[in-house]
Amino acid sequence: MTLLRTLFKTKGEAISFAAFAFLILLVLPLALPVFRLNLVGKYLSYGFVAVGLVLLWGRCGILSLGQGVFFGLGGYCMAMFLKLEASDPVTTAIQSTPGIPDFMDWNQVTALPGFWEPFKSLWFTAGAVFVVPGMIAFLIGWAMFRRRVGGVYFAIITQAMALILSLGIDGNQGYTGGRNGITDLRTLWGWDIRSEDAQFKLYFCCCLLLLAVCLLGKYVINTRFGRVLMAVRDQEERVRFSGYDVAMIRTFVFTVAAMMAGLGGALFVLQVGFMSPSLIGIVPSIELVIFAAVGGRLSVVGAVLGCLLVNAGKSAFSEAYPDLWLYLMGGTFIAVVMFFPDGLAGLFGKPSGAGAKLTKFLSKFRPSLMGAAVTPTQITPLNK
Amino acid sequence: MKKTNLITRLLAVATLATAATAGAAGPPTATVNTTGLAVTDDTVTVGQLHSATGTMAISETGSIQAEQLAIDQINAAGGVLGRQIKVIKEDGASDWPTFAEKAKKLLVSDKVGTVFGCWTSASRKAVLPVFEKENGMLYYPTFYEGLEQSKNVIYTGQEATQQILAGIDWIAKEKKAKTFYLVGSDYIWPRTSMKIARKHIENVLKGKVVGEEFYALGSTSFGSLINKIKLKKPDVIYAAVVGGSNVSFYKQLAAAGISGAKQTLLTISVTEDEVLGIGGENLTGFYSSMKYFQSLKNPNNGDFVAAFKAKYGASSVIGDVTQAGYLGPWLWKAAVEKAGSFDIDKIAAASPGIELKTAPEGYVKLHPNHHLWSKLRIGQWQKDGQAKVLYESELIEPNPFPKGYQ
Amino acid sequence: MFSQYTTEELYNIFLMQCFSGLSLFSVLLLMGLGLALIFGQMGVINMAHGEFMALGAYTVYFCSSMTEQYAPSLGPYYFVFAIGIAFAICALVGALVEFLMIRHLYHRPLDTLLATWGLSLIMQQTYRSLFGAREVTPTLPDWLMGSFNIKEGLDIPINGVFVLCLALAVTLVLMVFMYKSKFGLRLRATVQNRKMSGAVGINTGKVDRLAFSLGCGIAGIAGAAFTTIGSTGPDSGSRYIVDAFLVVVFGGAANLLGSVASAFGIAQAQSILEFFLDGTKGKVATLLVIVIALMFRPQGLFPSKVRGH
Amino acid sequence: MSNSPRNHVLAIEDLGVSFDGFKAVDGFNFYLDANTVHVIIGPNGAGKTTVLDLICGKTRATSGSVKFKGKEMRGQREYRIVRAGMGRKFQNPSIYENLTVLENLEISHPSGRGILGCLLFRRTPAIERQMTDIAAEIGLSDKLDVEAGILSHGQKQWLEIGMLLMQNPEIIMLDEPVAGMSVRERTETAGLIRRISQNRSVIVIEHDMEFVREIADRVTVMHLGQILAEGSMEKVSADPKVIEVYIGH
DSSP states (O other): OHHHHHHOSSHHHHHHHHHHHHIIIIIHHHHSOHHHHHHHHHHHHHHHHHHHHIIIIIITOOOOSOHHHHHHHHHHHHHHHHHHHHTOTTTTTTSSSTTSOHHHHHTTOOSOOGGGGGGGSHHHHHHHHHHHHHHHHHHHHHHHHHTTOOHHHHHHHHHHHHHHHHHHHHHTHHHHOGGGOBOOOOEETTEETTSHHHHHHHHHHHHHHHHHHHHHHHHHHHSHHHHHHHHHHHOHHHHHTTTOOHHHHHHHHHHHHHHHHHHHHHHHHHHHSOBOGGGTSHHHHHHHHHHHHHHOTTOHHHHHHHHHHHHHHHHHHHHHOTTTHHHHHHHHHHHHHHHOTTHHHHHHHOHHHHHHHHHHHHHHHIIIIIOTTOOHHHHGGGGO | OHHHHHHHHHHHHHHHHHOGGGOSOOSOHHHHOOSOOSBOSSEEEEEEEEOSSSTTHHHHHHHHHHHHHHHHHHHHTTOBTTBEEEEEEEEOTTOHHHHHHHHHIIIIISOOSOEEEOOSHHHHHHHHHHHHHHTOOEEEOSOBOOOOOOTTEEEOSOBHHHHHHHHHHHHHHHTTOOEEEEEEESSHHHHHHHHHHHHIIIIISOOEEEEEEEEOTTOOOOHHHHHHHHHHOOSEEEEEOOHHHHHHHHHHHHHTTOOTTTOEEEESSOOHHHHHHHOGGGTTTOEEEESOOTTOOSHHHHHHHHHHHHHHOTTOOOOHHHHHHHHHHHHHHHHHHHHTSOOHHHHHHHOTTOEETTOTTSOEEEOTTSBEEBOOEEEEEOTTSOEEEEEEOOOBOOOSSOTTOO | OOTTSOHHHHHHHHHHHHHHHHHHHHHHHHHHHHHIIIIIITOOOOTTHHHHHHHHHHHHHHHHHHHHHHOGGGTTTHHHHHHHHHHHHHHHHHHHHHHHTGGGOTTOHHHHHHHHHHHHHHHHHHHHHHHOSSOBOOOOOGGGSSEEEEETTEEEEHHHHHHHHHHHHHHHHHHHHHHHSHHHHHHHHHHHOHHHHHHTTOOHHHHHHHHHHHHHHHHHHHHHHHTTTSOBSTTGGGGTHHHHHHHHHHHOTTOHHHHHHHHHHHHHHHHHHHHHSOHHHHHHHHHHHHHHHHHHOTTOSSOOOOOOO | OOSOGGGOSEEEEEEEEEETTEEEEEEEEEEEOTTOEEEEEOSTTSSHHHHHHHHHTSSOOSEEEEEETTEEOTTOOHHHHHHHHEEEEOSSOOOOTTSBHHHHHHHTOSSSOSHHHHHHOOOOHHHHHHHHHHHHHTTOGGGTTSBGGGSOHHHHHHHHHHHHHHHOOSEEEEESTTTTOOHHHHHHHHHHHHHHTTSSEEEEEOOOHHHHHHHOSEEEEEETTEEEEEEOHHHHHHOHHHHHHHHHO
């Protein structure tokens, strides 16, 4: 009971979480063909990053534009394992060096590089999916938060990291697959992950893990640690002089968010079947932040739903109106940031918040743009 | 599944109402479509998958246009097996996972008969497993690095050896070139091409490679590279720089006084499309090795250029890949008609040996390895952005896994 | 590595290499200056900075085609005017963006990042709709092309010299403007203490708008100048954004002179590293050096010196 | 300097810091006795706040030593200094405005300040008792579940003092605790400071001479980063140097 109370502070939280679980575990699998369901699974794998961002950015005020890096690292770990399994000497007999991944052969690499060796083991891989992103986040976080790098600077440095990693992968294609990435992944311990059956199962696997990660996020938020996080965001100095090691707290959250992102990356690879640096660079990293912002940077479920909605919108609109969807996306982001800073989740939490903001904003233009006839009271009801 | 069929049926009704021009009805659907593709009695649906947005839109626009032109022409001439071609366009948005997603959508949800699409190697590699898994057919227009052969892909562009070897032979002979400086963007196609070029230069021509460098896609500063080139004074600069970097590279070369008058430069990555962005004055005198140039003099090409300009405006240009894109629908039509069926397996089986005498590049033939036999041509760029064709090889056999070059 | 070359050849290369460093410096400086104003002084993270540069470049393209069509005789001179027009248009659009969007976000700097990212998507798609997805190239006047051939084996690119002079001129004007003019004083006052400045009668809203539009205008000049060395396409702006931010951050955001110094440092480092390593590796090494340096010195090269708070 | 440093809770010797050559604090010696209220006064820019910053590690000293119960504190990180037993209140009330009064106090409780401790923290009856006691002490008993942001300015100041008390430190440093308070609030704060100094030492920075007279056991006068005078309030207020500095301004 106490655990439940820690997880869900209010009835509303419990209901929205249950509704979300109901949606992804029951409604979507029944309503969608496997192909679409697989897409949903792909979007949900971004949800892992979003949960991390809620902790890191929404709660602790650290904006990282490098979450794609950790998503990518987790994904690459998984992809390396799957690629090794797909590159057995029989299938790759046509190569000059059979038994190594095809792209290595194309790049005159004649033996498996040492750092690939351990990825022959699934258990090592499963660990690496967490440990590699976590360790790198820890080192970077420790170095930066110790020196009180924060806010905008942190955002820009993490962005540079994203660029470095994607360039680094591009530049070492013999070892990493380069720009093409690691493609044509087939089986996991002999289980064909491309089959409909596997995709169906992987979808549920992804959902359950995501729900678990959501609960973990909710637990963190609703304990004293969650309150300390907000305190660090709003009154860093006070927290420090209440005897907390602020740098360590930030590093820890950054590390946890990175590990969540890594798990998301691994599930992405399992469901999509390849990994490429285009998922790591600057643009995807910012997009991940925007998914979370649209859904609600303070709410775990909101942020995950944000990933789902924005991506579903992207798929639908780019199918129907390929020329318009960038306008629509850009417009949505601006609107969300300006009028709904707490995202969609904020709409439910504080019904008056967003509407009032929009009204206030519009009223500023009233004399010049809208004429005297429109009054705030006339606008507000539209936004409820 | 049901939904899609409904949509297709609705579409079919719509076409029935409008397209009375379709002419004589073809063979019954049950015989030409045994695998549940989106083929009705008078239409066949195909997919087109390119980047209309994002960084690659620059390059892919030409292919999109050429494929559409070919489809329009085929429809005007009565379609394929008496059926009008309907196109579902999808935007890969220069993003490889999106390509994979859309490919799957086309094959699984839309059940298209074939797909014309992709441009970069990365996007092709991303969709390839999807096409093999779902048994679709992809007509891929770009010249590429080779090292690939799939039952589910028809490669209408050149693989690397077709584009590289004869070109280097020519330049070595014409310019008595012994030393080469290789420059490319940093991804698989330039790297593989340079690997092949280096082996050919060193092992066959007994020449020397004095430098080999790769710059990240999107790089805009080439000052240091140009200084190195000036220091090494190669007989030939051999270039495969692509995208936005391409423009910076040539503008900065020109500004540093490296012009066609003083320096031999042979590139495998500049077509008429790229010249638009680079500016003809920055390229004057440099050479490209391609299988097609817009200025090619033959009746097929005259008709093609005229039709293209009529549809897309007099100022539009046609590059190598655009032409290769144009071949896709025609090759598919030929294969379908030869097989007498839209079934993917039958098309794949019928494809080897298919000839196209009406190709703008001249005569082409499909090899059993699903690549085209093609000629290699060397063009020298003029100030007006067109190339003067100086050399034309015999038909070259496609060899995606070249022995001795790996 | 150099044994097979004569001393003179090496000397020439050394000089040209120095110049490519300078040339890269001027590119980075032009990119960074507008941002130094917008980000460094105002704290707004303008992710659409690159798109404003593209706007400047497209303006030049537009002027170029207009000149060719209506006044071919002006061909050799249009470029100079086009730079001015690019400045004006970008500044205008900047002012509009500030009015509609940015001014509501001054107290939320991280959110300006997201909002301007949305703006950059819209701007890119607008270019695509108006000018097509393909790259365009303005016709450049002949006097900008080619190089000064000082002696055999020593060529100095004219467009490089032009961009360098332009960058230095813009920097100088901006410096004078910031540190000698009344507006500069108001801007610096507003940056340091918004409330107080408002209280002493500075119209901070107007100062902000002017500063933002000035920053965008400078981005426009940069974009216009870059048509001589790079490409103009819907996405070409996005290529510059990370470099531009690193220049400003590395310089110590609040300090214009810092941006100049950091642009110089980064340019020399990249140019030398690219000479001795190959392309991608040189770039990665440069970025790594910057990031590691920033980890040890997060305030950048020239932190603003304010008594410890 | 009659006692040996060992008998002082806090012994500061020759403390100095310079910002780009400007010596904000120079040659500062200061000894704090147990259970006293020691007030630092001085004109604006005298370096009072900087001294507090140096003691609690917010600003790194360039010279000298800060010994807390004989242990060197200079160069330690802030949270370690706090955990050793020093609490610091800032000039502007800095509390967590989004949290309730109770949560504000709870967050300041010294148990579970590590990450694991935070995650597993439970509000025990003992902690709860301590929180209500302190709330009573600072006069906020009836506001326990009120969001701290809507408290009055004076109440925020008290809450911050209450948060320090939760940490149960041996030294409390207060930077202008009565700035912006009404006369009545001021009197109550004076009483509060007297009460809390019964089992700990308090350093106060203050401008208001009346208030200083009310609370101070001992007074240090600073001017231009250095000590001008030290002693009881009567003694320093009679010091001609001090009078000159104050009237000169």
